[in-house]
Amino acid sequence: MDSSCSIIDSKASFSASTDIPLNKAIGITSTVPVEIIFAAGYIPIDLNNIFICDEDPYGMVENAETMGFPRNTCSWIKGIYTATKNVGIKRIIGVVQGDCSHTNALLEVFQSEGIEVIPFSYPHKGNRSLLEAQLVELAKTLGVEFYKAQEMKARLDKVRSIVHEIDRLTWEEGKVSGEANHYWNVSTSDMMGNYELYEQKAAEFLKNAINRQPKKLETLNSKLETQIRIGFIGVPPICTDLYVFLESLGTHVVFNEVQRQFSMPYPTETLTEQYTRYTYPYSIFGRLEDIKSEVKKRNICGVINYVQSFCFRNIQEKIIRANIGVPMLTLECDRPGRLDGAMKTRIEAFIEMLKG
Numbered sequence: 312m313d314s315s316c317s318i319i320d321s322k323a324s325f326s327a328s329t330d331i332p333l334n335k336a337i338g339i340t341s342t343v344p345v346e347i348i349f350a351a352g353y354i355p356i357d358l359n360n361i362f363i364c365d366e367d368p369y370g371m372v373e374n375a376e377t378m379g380f381p382r383n384t385c386s387w388i389k390g391i392y393t394a395t396k397n398v399g400i401k402r403i404i405g406v407v408q409g410d411c412s413h414t415n416a417l418l419e420v421f422q423s424e425g426i427e428v429i430p431f432s433y434p435h436k437g438n439r440s441l442l443e444a445q446l447v448e449l450a451k452t453l454g455v456e457f458y459k460a461q462e463m464k465a466r467l468d469k470v471r472s473i474v475h476e477i478d479r480l481t482w483e484e485g486k487v488s489g490e491a492n493h494y495w496n497v498s499t500s501d502m503m504g505n506y507e508l509y510e511q512k513a514a515e516f517l518k519n520a521i522n523r524q525p526k527k528l529e530t531l532n533s534k535l536e537t538q539i540r541i542g543f544i545g546v547p548p549i550c551t552d553l554y555v556f557l558e559s560l561g562t563h564v565v566f567n568e569v570q571r572q573f574s575m576p577y578p579t580e581t582l583t584e585q586y587t588r589y590t591y592p593y594s595i596f597g598r599l600e601d602i603k604s605e606v607k608k609r610n611i612c613g614v615i616n617y618v619q620s621f622c623f624r625n626i627q628e629k630i631i632r633a634n635i636g637v638p639m640l641t642l643e644c645d646r647p648g649r650l651d652g653a654m655k656t657r658i659e660a661f662i663e664m665l666k667g
């Protein structure tokens with residue numbers, strides 16, 4: 312387990328296949344309406360988290376290549392494949408619209424190997440009636456009344472509100488590191504498979520964070536700030552030491568874009584509204600609106616745009632760069648592990664430029 316995963320150490324221990332009742336486990340490869348899964352009495356397992364919190368995520372990618380996955384494929388896909396096999400997951404909810412073609416092909420591989428795949432789509436442009444039909448269909452497939460999932464939304468909203476407060480303490484009070492912010496937000500995708508335990512752990516973390524001293528001179532509008540306030544946008548990073556390295560350069564990551572989206576940051580009344588406002592599966596323009604608004608609100612002076620090698624989202628870089636309004640460094644990584652020397656040099660030069 313890398314040290315970052317120890318922030319949510321229960322997830323790492325949960326990753327041992329023996330801990331998971333497989334007849335109740337449903338693997339997920341991306342954020343899906345977890346309220347429906349919990350309401351139906353199943354345990355959501357985010358396979359991305361199982362992969363990246365493993366002791367040897369690099370070896371998991373290599374294992375998938377040994378099993379026939381091409382080298383020029385996204386490493387998250389290969390890690391998810393090995394994680395699924397290691398844990399012994401038999402059922403997966405797969406996002407067939409609103410994620411990516413790599414995921415679609417991965418789902419086909421799973422089907423060919425006898426794993427049940429339940430399809431879920433985020434309709435183009437977040438069309439409400441089409442999305443609601445998807446939510447109702449998913450509830451029906453899992454054998455739960457849709458109103459029960461709505462009730463579960465109200466319960467999970469309480470859990471999510473703790474993570475929203477952790478996020479606020481990150482950017483407004485400087486009491487939570489960018490790395491801890493990343494982990495609490497990213498793990499809302501499955502809430503460790505146990506939302507009550509997750510709630511308890513998040514509440515403990517929050518209680519400790521509230522009593523911390525804020526980082527020196529770090530106030531939202533201070534001209535004396537010693538730390539550079541930066542944002543992180545794009546899919547969660549596969550490299551393990553990015554946040555630690557950024558902090559060592561005197562920066563404070565006050566915004567984790569996609570991870571924050573996983574936490575469903577907007578107040579909403581219904582599941583349909585919640586997953587319509589979730590920006591990640593829809594067009595880049597919705598994401599941009601959210602990014603620009605948070606960059607302004609959080610007083611961010613520069614942004615790291617993380618892109619995963621071989622991901623289609625890399626093409627959107629030019630749209631983001633043209634519209635974001637603050638300096639941006641695009642950082643591309645392929646495999647899990649530490650940043651290499653060239654990446655570190657580019658990051659250092661970017662931060663020096665921001666300081667200047």
Ligand code: SF4
Pocket residue numbers: 385386387388410411412413414546619621622623624
């Ligand atoms: S990083 Fe890109 S290619 Fe990889 S799973 Fe995510 S969306 Fe697909």
